[in-house]
Amino acid sequence: MIPQPQVRHDQAPVTESDLLLQVRDLRTYFRLDEGMLKAVDGISFNVYRNRVLGMVGESGCGKSVTAQSILQIVPKPGVVQGEMLWHRDGQTVDIGGLDPESEEMRAIRGNEIAMIFQEPMTAFSPVHTVGNQLMEAYFVHGKLDEAEARARAVELLDLVGIPAADRRVDEYTFQLSGGMRQRAMIAMAMMNRPRMLIADEPTTALDVTIQAQILRLIRRLQAETGAAVLFISHNLGAVANLANDVAVMYRGKIVEFGTVRQVLKNPQHPYTVALLQSIPGFGYRRGDRLQSIRGSVGVPIDPPDECPFRGRCDRFDPALCGGSMPASVEVEPGHQVACVLYEARS
Amino acid sequence: MTNERPSGHEQQKPLLEITNLKKYFPIEKGLLRRVVGYVRAVDDVSLSVYRGKTMGLVGESGSGKTTLAHCVLRAYDLTEGEIIFRPGDQEYRLNELEAKELRQVRPHMQMIFQDPYSSLDPRKTVYDIVSEPLRLNGATRDAALDQRVRDLLEAVGLDYRHMKRYPHAFSGGQRQRVGIARALALNPALIVCDEPVSALDVSVQAQILNLLSDLQAQLNLTYLFIAHNLRVIQHICDDVAVMYVGKLMERARTDDLFRNPRHPYTEALLSAIPIPDPDRPLPEQGLEGELPDPANPPPGCYFHPRCRYAQAICQVEAPPWLETEPQHFSRCHFARELPLQGSI
Ligand SMILES: Nc1ncnc2c1ncn2[C@@H]1O[C@H](COP(=O)(O)OP(=O)(O)O)[C@@H](O)[C@H]1O
Ligand SMILES: Nc1ncnc2c1ncn2[C@@H]1O[C@H](COP(=O)(O)OP(=O)(O)O)[C@@H](O)[C@H]1O
Ligand SMILES: [Mg+2]
Ligand SMILES: [Mg+2]
Numbered sequence: 001m002i003p004q005p006q007v008r009h010d011q012a013p014v015t016e017s018d019l020l021l022q023v024r025d026l027r028t029y030f031r032l033d034e035g036m037l038k039a040v041d042g043i044s045f046n047v048y049r050n051r052v053l054g055m056v057g058e059s060g061c062g063k064s065v066t067a068q069s070i071l072q073i074v075p076k077p078g079v080v081q082g083e084m085l086w087h088r089d090g091q092t093v094d095i096g097g098l099d100p101e102s103e104e105m106r107a108i109r110g111n112e113i114a115m116i117f118q119e120p121m122t123a124f125s126p127v128h129t130v131g132n133q134l135m136e137a138y139f140v141h142g143k144l145d146e147a148e149a150r151a152r153a154v155e156l157l158d159l160v161g162i163p164a165a166d167r168r169v170d171e172y173t174f175q176l177s178g179g180m181r182q183r184a185m186i187a188m189a190m191m192n193r194p195r196m197l198i199a200d201e202p203t204t205a206l207d208v209t210i211q212a213q214i215l216r217l218i219r220r221l222q223a224e225t226g227a228a229v230l231f232i233s234h235n236l237g238a239v240a241n242l243a244n245d246v247a248v249m250y251r252g253k254i255v256e257f258g259t260v261r262q263v264l265k266n267p268q269h270p271y272t273v274a275l276l277q278s279i280p281g282f283g284y285r286r287g288d289r290l291q292s293i294r295g296s297v298g299v300p301i302d303p304p305d306e307c308p309f310r311g312r313c314d315r316f317d318p319a320l321c322g323g324s325m326p327a328s329v330e331v332e333p334g335h336q337v338a339c340v341l342y343e344a345r346s
Numbered sequence: 347m348t349n350e351r352p353s354g355h356e357q358q359k360p361l362l363e364i365t366n367l368k369k370y371f372p373i374e375k376g377l378l379r380r381v382v383g384y385v386r387a388v389d390d391v392s393l394s395v396y397r398g399k400t401m402g403l404v405g406e407s408g409s410g411k412t413t414l415a416h417c418v419l420r421a422y423d424l425t426e427g428e429i430i431f432r433p434g435d436q437e438y439r440l441n442e443l444e445a446k447e448l449r450q451v452r453p454h455m456q457m458i459f460q461d462p463y464s465s466l467d468p469r470k471t472v473y474d475i476v477s478e479p480l481r482l483n484g485a486t487r488d489a490a491l492d493q494r495v496r497d498l499l500e501a502v503g504l505d506y507r508h509m510k511r512y513p514h515a516f517s518g519g520q521r522q523r524v525g526i527a528r529a530l531a532l533n534p535a536l537i538v539c540d541e542p543v544s545a546l547d548v549s550v551q552a553q554i555l556n557l558l559s560d561l562q563a564q565l566n567l568t569y570l571f572i573a574h575n576l577r578v579i580q581h582i583c584d585d586v587a588v589m590y591v592g593k594l595m596e597r598a599r600t601d602d603l604f605r606n607p608r609h610p611y612t613e614a615l616l617s618a619i620p621i622p623d624p625d626r627p628l629p630e631q632g633l634e635g636e637l638p639d640p641a642n643p644p645p646g647c648y649f650h651p652r653c654r655y656a657q658a659i660c661q662v663e664a665p666p667w668l669e670t671e672p673q674h675f676s677r678c679h680f681a682r683e684l685p686l687q688g689s690i
Contacts, residue, residue, distance in 0.1 A: 058547040058549055058550075059518070059547055177636055178407070179636055180636075207406045207407050207574050208574060208575065208576070208615065208618040208619055208620075209406055209614065209615065209618045209632070209633045210406075210636070211618070211620070212617075212618040212620065212628050212632045212633070213632065213633075213634065215620065215628060216628065216630070216632065234547055234548070235620065236548075236622035237619065237620030237621050237622045238620050239622070240620065240621065240622045240623055240624045240626075240627075241620050241624075241627050241628055260624045261624055261625075264622055264623060264624060265623065265624070265625075274549065275548060275549060276622060278548045278549045278551070278552035279548050279552075279577070279622060280551075280552070280555065280577045280578055280580065280581035280582075281577035281580055281581065281619075282577075282621065282622070282623075284581060286580065286581060286582075286583075286600060286601065287559065287581075287582075288581075289556055289559070290552035290555055290556055290581065291552065292549055292550070292552035292553040292556060293549035293550075293552075293553075294553070296517040296518075296519060296520070296550065297517075298517075
C-alpha cells in the first residue's frame with residue numbers, strides 16, 4: 001500500500017487566538033503515609049485549537065494524572081495546584097481555581113472538554129443502551145429535546161463508523177466488539193461538540209489493525225471539528241501519526257517539548273532518545289540487542305530536587321548531573337529540553 | 347502437510363510437530379444445552395518448530411493463537427490432529443497421552459503469560475513462585491533448592507535478596523522476569539510465550555526481549571512466540587506464521603515475510619503498524635472491519651470480506667496452501683501474482 005501524501009500542519013503558524021488552554025506550573029500531589037507522591041510536578045504547556053498535542057512517556061510518568069487534573073477529577077487524596085487558563089469566547093476561566101463540584105466546572109467537563117479512555121467499559125454503564133448513554137451526556141448539559149438528542153446520537157455513531165447506527169443505538173455495550181466500543185465512546189465524547197478532546201491511551205489495548213482505524217478516526221474528527229486534542233500515549237508511532245506537538249514526560253516533569261518533527265526526528269533529551277531506540281524494528285536487524293532503558297520509572301515519593309532520569313541515563317555524568325533539576329533550555333525555536341547537557345552549553 | 351520439504355535448520359526432526367490440529371468449542375443453547383454450533387478456534391493448523399529456534403505466531407485477537415498454545419501444552423484436549431514433541435531423544439505423541447504420561451512430559455514445556463500482574467499469585471513470595479515447579483516435582487525445601495532459586499533469579503536479572511518479597515513489590519518488567527524464572531525452573535526444552543511483552547512499556551519490552559534472546563542462546567531454548575505486534579515478532583523470530591480465524595494464512599522465514607509478504611492479510615497487518623516518524627504516516631486507507639465470527643466464518647477465503655484484492659473466486663472457493671518460494675507458504679488464490687508491499 002502506498003502512503004498517501006497528507007497535509008500536516010505542525011509547521012503552520014500558531015496564533016494567539018487559537019490558544020485554548022494554558023497550563024502553568026501544574027502540580028498534582030498525593031499525600032500518602034510513605035510521603036508526598038508528586039505525580040505531576042510543575043509542568044507548563046499550551047493547547048491550541050485545531051492542533052494535537054501528544055503526551056508520551058512510560059507508565060507512571062504522570063500522563064493520566066495530568067488529564068485528570070485538567071478535568072478536576074483527580075481522586076483523593078490528590079491536590080491540584082497551578083493555573084489552567086481556559087479561553088473561550090473572549091472569556092478566560094482558571095480551571096485550577098474552580099471547585100471540582102461547581103456548576104462552572106461541570107459545564108466545562110464533558111461538554112467543553114471531553115475525554116476518552118483506554119478501557120471503554122469504564123465510560124459506559126452495562127445496564128443502559130449505548131443510545132441512552134449518549135443522550136444522557138447531552139441532557140446533562142441542559143440540552144433537552146429528546147428527538148434531537150437521539151438523532152444526534154445516531155448521527156455520531158454513524159460518523160465514528162459504526163455500521164447500522166440506527167439499530168446499534170439501541171444495543172448494550174456488551175453486544176459491541178472492543179473496537180466498536182471504542183468508537184461508541186468517541187461518539188459519546190463528541191456529543192456536545194467539545195472544544196477540546198483528551199484521549200488517554202485510547203488505542204493501547206487494541207490490535208494494530210483496530211488501532212490504525214481509531215487513529216484515522218480521531219484524525220478525521222479532529223480535522224472536521226477543529227477541536228484541540230490532548231493525545232496521551234506511550235506508543236510513539238501512534239503519536240507520530242496524530243500529533244503536531246509532543247511533550248515527553250518523565251516522573252511528573254516535561255523533559256522535552258517541541259513539534260512532532262523536532263522531538264521524534266531530532267530528539268535531544270537522553271530519555272527521548274532512549275525511548276525511540278528501544279522500539280524494535282527500525283534500524284535494527286533481527287537478533288540485534290535492543291537498546292533498553294535499565295530499571296524502571298519508580299514512584300516519585302518525596303523526590304529530591306535533581307534530574308529525575310539520572311539513575312537510568314546512559315549519559316549520566318557525576319560532574320555535571322549532581323545539581324538540582326535542570327531548567328528547560330530552548331535548543332532551537334520552540335524546542336525545549338530539560339537536561340544539563342544543554343544547560344551547560346547555553 | 348505433505349508439500350513441506352526440509353531445508354536449512356529443517357534438516358533435523360522438529361522439536362514440535364503439529365499436524366492438522368483442530369480445536370472446536372461447542373456452542374450450547376437452552377436448558378438441555380443442545381450443541382447448536384462450533385467455534386472453530388483452531389481449524390486445521392500444521393506447524394513445525396525446530397530446536398533452538400523461535401517460531402512467531404501473529405494475528406488479531408480472536409484468531410486462535412492462545413487456543414493453539416493451550417492445545418500444545420495439552421491444557422485442552424484436541425478436537426482432531428496430532429502433536430509430536432521431541433525433548434531430548436524421546437518422542438511423545440501429545441494428542442494420545444493420558445494424564446499420567448502427560449505429567450512426565452510437562453516439565454519439558456512451559457509457558458510465559460502476557461499479564462505479569464495477574465499471572466503471579468499475589469499471596470506467594472517470589473521464592474515460592476519460582477520454586478513451586480521444583481517442589482511439585484519432588485524437590486524439598488533445602489539448601490540446594492535455595493541455591494537453584496538464587497541461580498534462576500540471577501539468570502533473569504533479579505536480585506536474589508528480594509526473593510522473600512511478594513509480586514506487588516515489583517514493577518511490571520520485574521514480574522515478567524519472575525514468570526520467566528519460574529518457567530526455566532525445570533529446564534524446559536520448549537517455552538510457549540503468549541504475548542509476553544504486550545503489556546510492557548517499550549523500554550521494558552526491550553529488556554525482556556534481550557533477556558529472552560540471551561536465555562535462548564545460553565540454554566538452547568525453543569520458543570513458540572505469540573504476539574500481535576509484528577515489530578516484536580520481526581525482532582525475535584526465525585520463522586513466522588500468520589493466523590486468521592483459526593487458520594494459517596501465511597508462513598515464512600521472518601525476513602522473507604517482511605520483505606515479500608505473499609498474503610494480503612499480512613500486507614494489511616504490516617501497513618497498520620504506526621511508525622514513530624511523522625514523515626511515514628499510516629496510509630489513508632487501511633484494513634477496515636473486524637475479524638469474522640469463528641463460529642460462522644464467511645464462505646470461500648475467510649479474509650475475502652476485508653480483502654482489497656478479492657475476486658469472484660475468493661467468495662466461493664477456499665484457497666489452497668501454496669508454496670510460493672521454498673519454505674514460504676500462503677493461503678491465497680493469488681499468492682504468486684499479487685504485487686504486495688513489504689515493510690523492513
Ligand atoms: N489516585 C492515585 N493515588 C496515588 N497515587 C497515584 C494515583 N494516581 C496515580 N498515582 C501515581 O502517580 C504517578 C503518575 O501516574 P499516572 O498519571 O497514572 O501515570 P501514567 O498515566 O503516565 O502512566 C504514578 O506514580 C502513580 O502511581
Ligand atoms: N474456552 C473457550 N470456549 C469457547 N470459545 C473459546 C474459548 N477460548 C477461546 N474461544 C474462542 O476461540 C477464538 C480464538 O480465541 P483465542 O485463542 O483466545 O484467540 P487469540 O489468542 O488469537 O486472541 C475466539 O473466538 C474465542 O472467543
Ligand atoms: Mg495512564
Ligand atoms: Mg490470546
